[in-house]
Amino acid sequence: DIVLTQAPLSVSVTPGESASISCRSSKSLLSSKGITSLYWYLQRPGKSPQLLIYQMSNLASGVPDRFSSSGSETDFTLKISKVETEDVGVYYCGHRLEYPPTFGSGTKLEIK
Amino acid sequence: QIQLVQSGPELKKPGESVKISCKASGYTFTNYGMYWVKQAPGQGLQYMGWINTETGKPTYADDFKGRFVFFLETSASTAYLQINNLKNEDMATYFCARNNNFDYWGQGVMVTVSS
Numbered sequence: 001d002i003v004l005t006q007a008p009l010s011v012s013v014t015p016g017e018s019a020s021i022s023c024r025s026s027k028s029l030l031s032s033k034g035i036t037s038l039y040w041y042l043q044r045p046g047k048s049p050q051l052l053i054y055q056m057s058n059l060a061s062g063v064p065d066r067f068s069s070s071g072s073e074t075d076f077t078l079k080i081s082k083v084e085t086e087d088v089g090v091y092y093c094g095h096r097l098e099y100p101p102t103f104g105s106g107t108k109l110e111i112k
Numbered sequence: 113q114i115q116l117v118q119s120g121p122e123l124k125k126p127g128e129s130v131k132i133s134c135k136a137s138g139y140t141f142t143n144y145g146m147y148w149v150k151q152a153p154g155q156g157l158q159y160m161g162w163i164n165t166e167t168g169k170p171t172y173a174d175d176f177k178g179r180f181v182f183f184l185e186t187s188a189s190t191a192y193l194q195i196n197n198l199k200n201e202d203m204a205t206y207f208c209a210r211n212n213n214f215d216y217w218g219q220g221v222m223v224t225v226s227s
Contacts, residue, residue: 039213041157048207048217049149049157060215092157096212100173103157 002027004093006104013083014112021078021107023093028073029056037097040069040078043106044089052091053078085111114138116208116218123224124198132193132221134208141189142166144211148182148193151220152204162212163191198225 003026013019029037036056041049051060053069056076066081080087088111093104119133134146148160161172163182170182181194195202203225208218 041214048220049209049214050217051213051215054213054215094157094214099171101159101212103159105156 001100002029002095002097002102004095004102004104006091006093006107008107009105010108010110012110012112013080015084016082019080019083019087019109021080021091021093021109023071023076023078023104025074025076025095027097029095029097030073031097036071036073037095038069038071038076039094039096040067041092041094041103042087042089043092044086047089049092080109083109083111087111114210114216116210116216118206118208118218118221121222121224123226125227126198126200126225128198129194129196130198130223132195132206132223134191134193134218136189136191136210139210142186146182146184146191147209147212147214149207149209149214150176150204151207152201155204160193160206165191195223198223200225 005024007022011019038056040053043049052063057069068079090106090108092106115137117135122130124130142165145162147162150158150160160176163170179196183192205220205222207220210216
């Protein structure tokens with residue numbers, strides 16, 4: 001199975017500043033169709049996860065453009081610009097390249 | 113709007129069975145697969161498998177073969193997860209999610225296993 005390693009485990013951010021979360025894959029997530037199969041999800045406290053980013057860099061519907069994602073075939077970064085209090089929660093990366101899909105262990109974002 | 117509404121929390125004893133529902137609305141149910149994800153208390157997300165809503169064929173991740181069953185009631189746009197012979201390690205929140213992007217999620221069902 002593909003292993004996704006996230007860093008840091010937690011990050012504390014002042015509102016209005018930026019935050020970055022890293023996700024490293026044990027295998028290239030570039031598919032034969034040229035799509036990078038990397039996804040980002042946010043799980044707010046007590047809520048279900050929500051899709052933020054699909055196929056490495058595409059914003060999901062309704063997600064503010066303060067969120068962005070980029071990367072290579074194995075190393076990825078989620079950037080949150082101008083962090084707001086509603087951004088608090090655990091961020092997970094995940095892949096859909098092959099079976100089974102796996103998730104990173106999560107990065108907790110807190111507000112200072 | 114697209115919604116996945118799951119059934120309520122469950123309290124079960126070891127060895128019992130539990131059936132969790134996931135009712136979809138706001139889209140054509142059979143156009144998208146339904147996926148299941150487990151989250152143990154304080155832990156991350158674990159993929160359990162999925163069911164093809166067009167054919168009813170389930171596919172289980174290795175850790176979920178045997179006691180776990182996915183099935184459908186297509187006429188009601190509802191997917192089900194049944195867990196048989198419950199064990200302590202099944203205590204978790206179970207989510208359904210639409211599509212292989214997991215683009216919409218149910219609110220989750222907390223299953224407590226306690227004697």
